[in-house]
Amino acid sequence: xxxxxxxxxxxxxxxxxxxxxxxxxxxxxxxxxxxxxxxxxxxxxxxxxxxxxxxxxxxxxxxxxxxxxxxxxxxxxxxxxxxxxxxxxxxxxxxxxxxxxxxxxxxxxxxxxxxxxxxxxxxxxxxxxxxxxxxxxxxxxxxxxxxxxxxxxxxxxxxxxxxxxxxxxxxxxxxxxxxxxxxxxxxxxxxxxxxxxxxxxxxxxxxxxxxxxxxxxxxxxxxxxxxxxxxxxxxxxxxxxxxxxxxxxxxxxxxxxxxxxxxxxxxxxxxxxxxxxxxxxxxxxxxxxxxxxxxxxxxxxxxxxxxxxxxxxxxxxxxxxxxxxxxxxxxxxxxxxxxxxx
Amino acid sequence: xxxxxxxxxxxxxxxxxxxxxxxxxxxxxxxxxxxxxxxxxxxxxxxxxxxxxxxxxxxxxxxxxxxxxxxxxxxxxxxxxxxxxxxxxxxxxxxxxxxxxxxxxxxxxxxxxxxxxxxxxxxxxxxxxxxxxxxxxxxxxxxxxxxxxxxxxxxxxxxxxxxxxxxxxxxxxxxxxxxxxxxxxxxxxxxxxxxxxxxxxxxxxxxxxxxxxxxxxxxxxxxxxxxxxxxxxxxxxxxxxxxxxxxxxxxxxxxxxxxxxxxxxxxxxxxxxxxxxxxxxxxxxxxxxxxxxxxxxxxxxxxxxxxxxxxxxxxxxxxxxxxxxxxxxxxxxxxxxxxxxx
DNA sequence: TTGTAGGCGTTATCAT
DNA sequence: ATGATAACGCCTACAA
Numbered sequence: 001x002x003x004x005x006x007x008x009x010x011x012x013x014x015x016x017x018x019x020x021x022x023x024x025x026x027x028x029x030x031x032x033x034x035x036x037x038x039x040x041x042x043x044x045x046x047x048x049x050x051x052x053x054x055x056x057x058x059x060x061x062x063x064x065x066x067x068x069x070x071x072x073x074x075x076x077x078x079x080x081x082x083x084x085x086x087x088x089x090x091x092x093x094x095x096x097x098x099x100x101x102x103x104x105x106x107x108x109x110x111x112x113x114x115x116x117x118x119x120x121x122x123x124x125x126x127x128x129x130x131x132x133x134x135x136x137x138x139x140x141x142x143x144x145x146x147x148x149x150x151x152x153x154x155x156x157x158x159x160x161x162x163x164x165x166x167x168x169x170x171x172x173x174x175x176x177x178x179x180x181x182x183x184x185x186x187x188x189x190x191x192x193x194x195x196x197x198x199x200x201x202x203x204x205x206x207x208x209x210x211x212x213x214x215x216x217x218x219x220x221x222x223x224x225x226x227x228x229x230x231x232x233x234x235x236x237x238x239x240x241x242x243x244x245x246x247x248x249x250x251x252x253x254x255x256x257x258x259x260x261x262x263x264x265x266x267x268x269x270x271x272x273x274x275x276x277x278x279x280x281x282x283x284x285x286x287x288x289x290x291x292x293x294x295x296x297x298x299x300x301x302x303x304x305x306x307x308x309x310x311x312x313x314x315x316x317x318x319x320x321x322x323x324x325x326x327x328x329x330x331x332x333x334x335x336x337x338x339x340x341x342x
Numbered sequence: 343x344x345x346x347x348x349x350x351x352x353x354x355x356x357x358x359x360x361x362x363x364x365x366x367x368x369x370x371x372x373x374x375x376x377x378x379x380x381x382x383x384x385x386x387x388x389x390x391x392x393x394x395x396x397x398x399x400x401x402x403x404x405x406x407x408x409x410x411x412x413x414x415x416x417x418x419x420x421x422x423x424x425x426x427x428x429x430x431x432x433x434x435x436x437x438x439x440x441x442x443x444x445x446x447x448x449x450x451x452x453x454x455x456x457x458x459x460x461x462x463x464x465x466x467x468x469x470x471x472x473x474x475x476x477x478x479x480x481x482x483x484x485x486x487x488x489x490x491x492x493x494x495x496x497x498x499x500x501x502x503x504x505x506x507x508x509x510x511x512x513x514x515x516x517x518x519x520x521x522x523x524x525x526x527x528x529x530x531x532x533x534x535x536x537x538x539x540x541x542x543x544x545x546x547x548x549x550x551x552x553x554x555x556x557x558x559x560x561x562x563x564x565x566x567x568x569x570x571x572x573x574x575x576x577x578x579x580x581x582x583x584x585x586x587x588x589x590x591x592x593x594x595x596x597x598x599x600x601x602x603x604x605x606x607x608x609x610x611x612x613x614x615x616x617x618x619x620x621x622x623x624x625x626x627x628x629x630x631x632x633x634x635x636x637x638x639x640x641x642x643x644x645x646x647x648x649x650x651x652x653x654x655x656x657x658x659x660x661x662x663x664x665x666x667x668x669x670x671x672x673x674x675x676x677x678x679x680x681x682x683x684x
Numbered sequence: 685t686t687g688t689a690g691g692c693g694t695t696a697t698c699a700t
Numbered sequence: 701a702t703g704a705t706a707a708c709g710c711c712t713a714c715a716a
Contacts, residue, residue, distance in 0.1 A: 006404075006462075006483050008693060019703045024695060034701055049483075054460040055406065056693035064347075064397065068459070069441070074426050086441050091450075096457055099411065101429050115438055118396040119408070120348075141391075143350050200667050224632040256537040256632065263634075290566040290598065292605075323621075330446045332715045350709060361687045366711060376685060398709035401692045 007048040014224065015044040027052070058120065066096050067118035067313060070109060072149075074101040074131035078302060079081055079127050082147050086125050093314070095122075099264020104129050117141065123313045125306075131161055132192040143316035147309040148302070151323050157316060158325040159309040163193045166298045166330040167200025170251045170279045173296070175204070177338050178279050179249030180214045185230040185261065187253035189219035197281060201251055213247050220257075227252060227260025235268055241275075249338075253279040253288035255297055262291050262337070277338040293336035298331050349390040357386040400462065408438050410458035410654060412451060414471035414491075416443040417625065418566070420644060421469050424489050427648020428467055435656070437464075446471050459483065465625040466654045467648075473503055474534040485658035490644070492667050499652040499658060500667040505535045508640045508672040509542025512593045512621045515638070517546070519619050519680050521591030523555045527603065529574040529595035531561035539623060543593055555589050562599075568603025569594060577610055583617075591680075594622040597629035597639055602635050604679070619680040621659055635678035642672050 013023035017039060025033045026041035027050075031040075035174045058064045069086060071079045082331070090097050098116055102109035116124065123142045128134055128149020136153035137144055150158030154208075156215030167184075174182050184201050187194040198217040198308065205212055214234060220226035231250075239245045252258035262272060270276050272293055280288070283299035313323060334340065355365035360379060367375045368383035369392075375383075386392075400406045411428060413421045425441070432439050437467035440458055444451035458466065465484045470491020471478055479486055480494035485499065492500030516524050529536040531556050540559040547554060556576060562568035573592075581587045600622030604614060612618055614635055622630070625641035647670045654664060676682065 003688070009695095010693080015418055020694080021696085022702055025702090028695080032701060037701075051456065051459050053401070053462055053693050055383070055400050055462055056708085059395075059398050059401060059693085059710090060695055066440075074429065075422060080417060080422060083441075084443065087416065087441060091442070091454070096440050096442070096461060098408070099425075099429060100433070100438070101426065105715075112433075114393065115436070118393050118395055119438060134714080241523050256628070259632070267608075286598070290601070351711095352709080362710080363688075363712085364686055367686090371712080372712095374685065379685080395709050399711075401709085402711055403693095404692080630700085 007050045009050070009052065012041060012044045012050045015048060015218055016041045022289040051133070062120075063122055064120045065094055066098055066119065066121050067310075068113075068119075068121040068124040069097045069099045070112055070116070070124060070129070071099070071101050071127040072104045072109075074103075075084055076129055078131075078148060079129070081302035082127050082306035082309070085303040085308075086127075086147070086310040087306075089301070089307045089310030089314070095314070106135075110130075113137070113140075120277040122317045123311055125309050127306075131163060131192070138214045143313060143321055145313045147305060147314070154325070157299045157312055157321065157323055159312065160307055160325060160327060161193075161300045161302075161305065162327045162329060163196035164200035164203070166281055166300070167197035167202075169200075169237075169330060169332050170197075170281065170298050171201045171204035173332050173338060174277055174279055175208050175210075177249070177273075177340055180208075180210055181245065181247055181326060182249040182251060183211065183213040183229060183247050184217040184251045185253060185257055186217050186219050187222040187226075187257060194219060197253055205284055207322070212338055213249075222254045224256050224257055224260035224263070227257035227258075228264050230257075231261045231264040235264070235270075241270070242252070247276055248279045249279070252278065253282045255280045255282045255295055256298070258292055258295050259287055261296075262293075266292070273337050273339045279332075279338050281332050288333070288335065291337075296335045296338040297333055298330050299333050300329055304328055348395075349392045349508070351392070353390055354386045354392045358383040362646045363594070375408075398544065404462075406462045406464055408440055408461065408463050409652075410455075410461075410466040411439045411441045411469070412444055412454055412458070412461040412466060413442070414444050414446045414451075416445075418471055419624070420473075420490060421471070423644035424469050424648035424651070427645040427650075428503055429487070429648075430645070430654040431491040431649045431652030431656070437656070448477075455479070463514055464659045466567055467651050467655055469648075472533055481520065485655060485663055487655045487658070489647060489652045495647065496624070496667070497665045499654055499663065499665055501647055501654065502667060502669060503535075503642045503644075503647065504669045504671060505538035506542035506545070508623055508642070509539035509544075510546040511542075511558075511642050511672060511674050512539075512623065513543045513546035515674050515680060516591040516593060516619055516621055517550050517552075519591070519615075519682055521619055522550075522552055523587065523589055524552065524591040524593060525555040525576055525589050525660060526559040526593045527569060527595060527599055528559050528561050529564040529568075530600060533564075536561060539595055554593075564598055566598050566602035566605070569599035570606045571602075572599075573603045574607040577606070577612075582625075583612070589618055591619045591621070594656060597622045597624045597626045599631055600637050600639070600679070601629055604635075608634070615679050615681045621674075621680050625675050630677065633679075638677045638680040640672050641675050643670055644672055 001094040017096040100112035146158040150160040283297035368380040442454035488500040492502040594636035630637040
């Protein structure tokens with residue numbers, strides 16, 4: 001399709017036979033213009049498919065109506081929902097989002113930052129690849145909100161997840177299901193989240209006077225394969241399936257891990273949820289609902305997190321900045337892998 | 343963090359004790375400025391952390407250095423790699439991308455379109471939620487490239503996937519593995535891709551003088567659950583595991599379907615790939631490598647598709663538009679679920 | 685080598 | 701009610 005020339009307000013004014021000033025007022029619903037004139041201008045604008053040049057307005061107002069979105073794993077599982085939330089919050093207003101993928105590289109991040117600031121974004125949302133706290137970008141000419149991965153500087157604005165609470169919620173649910181011999185399979189120990197979830201789980205167990213089955217939390221990776229290995233390790237213990245002392249619940253660090261767990265349990269003829277109840281983290285629909293049985297999982301509400309980040313940013317842009325970390329509570333999504341009560 | 347005031351070229355010029363014109367020349371490496379002056383200007387710029395206002399330049403040049411990205415399923419599996427490719431191609435240059443999620447809603451799409459055109463994007467990439475052809479946006483003031491979902495108008499620029507070839511490739515590989523009794527489990531019949539992949543598969547079978555095992559291609563949905571059901575239907579046939587006439591290969595419409603297929607085959611004690619080889623589509627790493635055995639899968643090279651879309655758009659922006667559909671070839675990624683030869 | 689002036693498209697102010 | 705004009709920040713002739 002060939003491009004047509006871009007029409008300007010001057011074109012509209014000319015066609016309507018008025019000055020640009022009048023045309024501007026007419027189109028912006030200023031009250032100092034005759035109805036008939038306004039009508040003529042509006043028609044001219046429509047006829048010419050006039051679309052005001054936001055850039056010119058921005059130059060004048062100093063506001064671009066644009067925010068910068070810096071992500072660190074566009075291909076990852078966690079950035080996307082956050083981005084959606086941000087986009088959602090922005091879309092409902094008149095904000096647009098410039099997207100950049102820095103891929104965990106701080107040089108690339110710096111480069112993109114320059115480009116965004118040059119485009120005079122009104123603010124920035126920086127989405128981390130992993131939940132671990134990150135370096136602050138420091139003092140910038142526009143407000144910044146750190147999403148998912150909070151900033152190390154408490155004076156910055158961050159919105160993140162309470163992984164410890166996630167672990168707690170998972171265990172509490174298992175206990176509520178009447179389980180007391182609960183094994184905990186966490187993920188990659190290089191991630192703070194793996195430890196925090198474990199800590200929360202241990203706390204909940206402790207509060208009920210329990211200890212994790214097998215004596216300790218297992219760390220590995222966020223993969224199905226690790227879920228399978230860990231489960232096999234557990235089942236290899238002589239008392240694993242003992243009616244009195246065997247496992248009756250498993251908390252997994254992610255849906256993928258849980259997926260591996262379920263596969264092995266099925267192979268070994270362990271009934272889920274009757275014999276062993278399973279709860280996992282992330283509530284990744286695809287994994288959680290594709291499995292048999294479907295997974296009960298802790299949802300981090302990442303899209304909500306993104307929306308909050310955006311809204312906090314908008315407030316900061318309006319001059320009402322709120323330093324500190326905002327924690328979005330997780331919640332449990334119940335499915336078949338854990339039966340409430342028995 | 344508190345915001346600092348934004349510095350302008352005038353500030354730099356003032357600090358350096360020159361006119362804005364000279365400052366501009368100095369910073370843009372124009373050759374008509376004394377080295378010492380340039381030095382002073384550069385230092386002033388650095389000291390003030392000067393960052394030229396791209397918007398002002400855009401107003402002047404008529405180029406915003408920005409492209410609009412309209413996606414229809416940010417949460418979906420297929421948009422993201424395409425977006426990554428686009429972002430990648432843009433990032434290497436000096437283009438930035440404005441991201442919008444229209445969520446399959448054409449009203450929302452129109453709304454976002456207005457916003458993007460108002461921001462004077464230099465061009466647009468429209469990414470479909472599904473591969474089926476879509477309505478053209480028609481004549482717009484900037485070039486548009488349709489990615490993944492091609493435009494119905496052949497005069498538009500589109501970059502898409504050859505699903506038929508994908509189906510063909512899958513079957514040809516199975517045949518090359520020595521398989522001849524190949525069942526085909528496709529996906530949701532509401533998707534053109536489901537039919538095209540099936541058509542390609544049938545063509546390849548026909549070329550080898552074969553017909554699909556069971557007589558026809560099965561359509562269902564893109565889920566694991568459907569993969570399981572379909573497999574059970576096949577295995578329920580009396581000759582399914584006959585050494586002479588039984589299934590020895592399965593082509594699946596997606597990795598998720600294949601996942602379900604593998605699960606049931608394992609449960610029934612069917613050895614993969616020895617007894618039955620399995621090939622699927624999409625090559626979604628997470629699914630393809632998490633399964634046992636890992637999946638041989640047809641990769642659509644979506645990131646490459648995104649890059650191509652972006653590059654074609656950039657060419658069009660430069661005035662070298664190339665109407666028509668560009669098809670990115672798929673290729674096979676071999677893993678354990680299909681053994682080459684036997 | 686440096687500075688002055690005009691203009692990009694829009695809005696707001698101030699005349700008319 | 702309408703229009704002329706300045707201003708936003710920058711770049712590029714052209715003049716000095």
